[in-house]
Amino acid sequence: MAALALPILALGALTACGAEEETGTPASDTTRTLKVGYISGTSLGPAFVADALGCYRDEGLTIEFEPIKNPADAIAFLATDKLDAYVGSPSAGMFNQVAKGAELKMVASLGSVNTPEGEAAPSGLFGAKSIKSVEELKGKRVALLGSVGSATSYLLGKSLEAGGLSFGDVELVTLGSSDMVPALKNGGVEAALLFAPETQKAIDQDVAHALVDSKKAYGSSTTAGIIFGTKLLKTERATGVSFLKANACAAKRFEGDWRKDAEIVKMLADFMKVPENTISGGGLYAFDSSLAINEGTLTEMQEMFVKVEGILTYTDLLPADKLVDDTLRAEAVGAA
Amino acid sequence: MSPVTRDQEAVESTGTWRTIAPGPAELDPRGYARRRTLMERGLAILVPVALISLWQLLAGAGVLESNYFPPPSDIAASWADLLASGVYQESVLASLSRIVSGYLLGTSCAVALGMVIGSVRLLRVALEPTISALYTVPKLAILPLLLLIFGLGETSKILLVALTCFFVVLINTIDAVSSVSPRYHDVGRSCGASRWSTLVHITLPAALPQTLTGMRIASGLAVIVIVGAEFVAADAGLGFLVWNSWNLGVPEHMYVGIVSISLIGVIVGLVLRGVEWLLTPWNR
The missing domain is CATH 3.40.190.10 (Periplasmic binding protein-like II)
Structure with a gap:
């Protein structure tokens, strides 16, 4: 055990020296x-x-x-x-x-979002009850947290791609996360990229449904x-x-x-x-x-x-x- | 001509006379005034030019982080790009249409209502506390409510501008109307002026300067509030241009937006000063 400990200690000391050289911080400053x-x-x-x-x-x-x-x-x-x-x-x-x-x-x-089989993805493109598929969103208002260029817009883009659409095919509306379900409810938007817990809220209130399988759309x-x-x-x-x-x-x-x-x-x-x-x-x-x-x-x-x-x-x-x-x-x- | 003596206090305390020779202002008042005006105008131009040059120098020398504080020459080039792509015109038009529509709606309602409230003491006493309370509410804070009621279109943004302008102009108009000297009304009455004539020939001209000052202040607020609204609830406009450019890591465009907003503020202010000059010749 002692024989094993010595090289480890020596290695630790060497690593510390290396770190000191790189960071320029004194060895005593841990x-x-x-x-x-x-x-x-x-x-x-x-x-x-x-x-x-x-x-x-x-x-x-x-x-x-x-x-x-x-x-x-x-x-x-x-x-x-x-x-x-x-x-x-x-x-x-x-x-x-x-x-x-x-x-x-x-x-x-x-x-x-690569969650296990049977577990819903924590985000996804949800459509109002009148919308049956992503394709139907052409020319419609879609809510997004942030604007095109954000990571969330990329997820929306992937979901739209699943229906053969791109950003130019829909009218994007920037909304706060908690404003999306009310907007879906009052018809302000026809679809929204929702994140949990809003996804569950939309389902519980029966105002929207998932338009795409996010796990498939987002892939890896x-x-x-x-x-x-x-x-x-x-x-x-x-x-x-x-x-x-x-x-x-x-x-x-x-x-x-x-x-x-x-x-x-x-x-x-x-x-x-x-x-x-x-x-x-x-x-x-x-x-x-x-x-x-x-x-x-x-x-x-x-x-x-x-x-x-x-x-x-x-x-x-x-x-x-x-x-x-x-x-x-x-x-x-x-x-x- | 003997020299003019003016310093009586110095005479009394020291017992000596101090003489002041006439200066350029006295010798050539017109020329002096002209030179003075030229110098003041020159300074008004030179100071911003000097500041911009300093910025250019510092950015060029690498003292400023050029990715976030780009030199003015880069900003000018971006301005040209935005103009060529049409994005700039679209942004300016979107903001201006919201400002103008909201401003006209808010100020016209405020002037009409202010005239009535200012003229009727009972109304003034009843409404003034409520108006003061509503005036202090930050109008941007009610934007989510406006969006909820009027939807995501232009109406909510125009109403936000209108509400912002409304209270400033209303308070100024009420104050201006209620401050009109009763003597003027007495003169009007003694001349047999009707209520309408009193309003048009006495109250309105007397209240106009302060009302117009309120309208000028409101124009600046209209610009500020629309930029704030476009940050959060628009996909076009100068506020959106500023916010989106920052988000996209293109600060040159952001500065174009910021400079344009301040230019709009200055231009609107100048236009209103011109209107004031035209409408109140007795107040020049």
Whole structure:
């Protein structure tokens, strides 16, 4: 045992030295404080509960969470080093900034809609009772949280594609999440991209029904994830790896139906400041503790947005390596 | 001509005389006024030009983060792009039509109602507290209610502008009408003026300057409130252009929107000053 412990200690010391060289922090300073911007949502759950689970502490990290209302703000803060990491989704705003030379990359994925068989997807395109299929939405008003260029618009685009439609075929209306079911009810819109718990609300109130099978429409796309700026990508890479290790540690608790795990539900509800039943009764997102990124999603997002005038400032799609850095995740998960 | 002595206090305290020679203002009052006006106008132009040049220099030198604070030359180029694509014209027209429709609706109702309330003391006493309370409600806060009642179309946004303008003009009109000197009314009565003649020839001219000031303030508020509304509930307009450009990571377009909004504010203000100048010759 002692023989085994010695090399481990030596390796630990070497790693610490390496980290010191890279981060420039003294060896005695064992914790590093990171500013992390986040959009609140259960699809990003592991990043939020990793603190309460002690995963960040175990990696020598102290996290200062900064709530973000608009993803564009997070991208701006990340590009100007006001944030170290952003827990949210990539968007056209990120793509345009990267095209201009900003160093922003997706380094890990979090929740996806690839839920187990028999479990409904936590989001989807819902139509009013008069609408029977996606095809019937041509020329009709469809509500969306945000505008074209956001990650939610990508999910809507995928759902419309299932009926052979694109953004140009419908009239998009920007609405808040909680305004969508009332708008479907009073005829303000004919369809809406809903997220749990609004999906259940629409069904319970008998005002709308799912127009597409979201799991089929979205496929293996994952938009929820972690995005780093220059600091964690380059100058403090080791800290970035530690942050991902902590997230992988928390994601393990999210495998399967994590809504039945009372401790996780309580931690998530406390963080998101919502009642526990909102979490336990809400939609199920699937998590993979390897935090694997689907690079194809970012390419597909660009392909979709470039077709809409005025969304992307460039025409030649950015290659995946400009938007994704998978090496930190591989290092983190391999070493976890 | 002997020099003019003016400083009597200095004379009394020190016992000496101080003489002041006539300056350029006294020697050539017209020329002095002309030069002064030229200098003031020059300064009004030079200050913004200097600020824009400084911005260009700082952005060019890399002191400012050019991705988010692009140099004015980039913003000008983006302006040209937006004009060429037609997006700019569409945005300006969408915002202007909402501002003009809402403004005309809100101010015309407010002037008519303000004249009545201001003229009838009992009405004024009964309604003023309610009007004051409603005036302070942030109008953007009731946008979701307007959307719920009138739907997602133009009506809710036009009504929001109208409501914003209404209360400012109403309060100014009531105040202006109720402040008209009773002596004017006495003169009117002694000349046998009818109620209508009193309103048209006495109350309206006397109340007009303050009412027009209220209308000028309301025009600025109309621009502010429509931009706020377009942030959250529109798919066209300068507010939408600003918000959407920020979301899409294209700040150059955002600045075009911001500059255009302030230009509209300035132009509307100037137009209303012109209207004021035309309608109130006695107040020049």
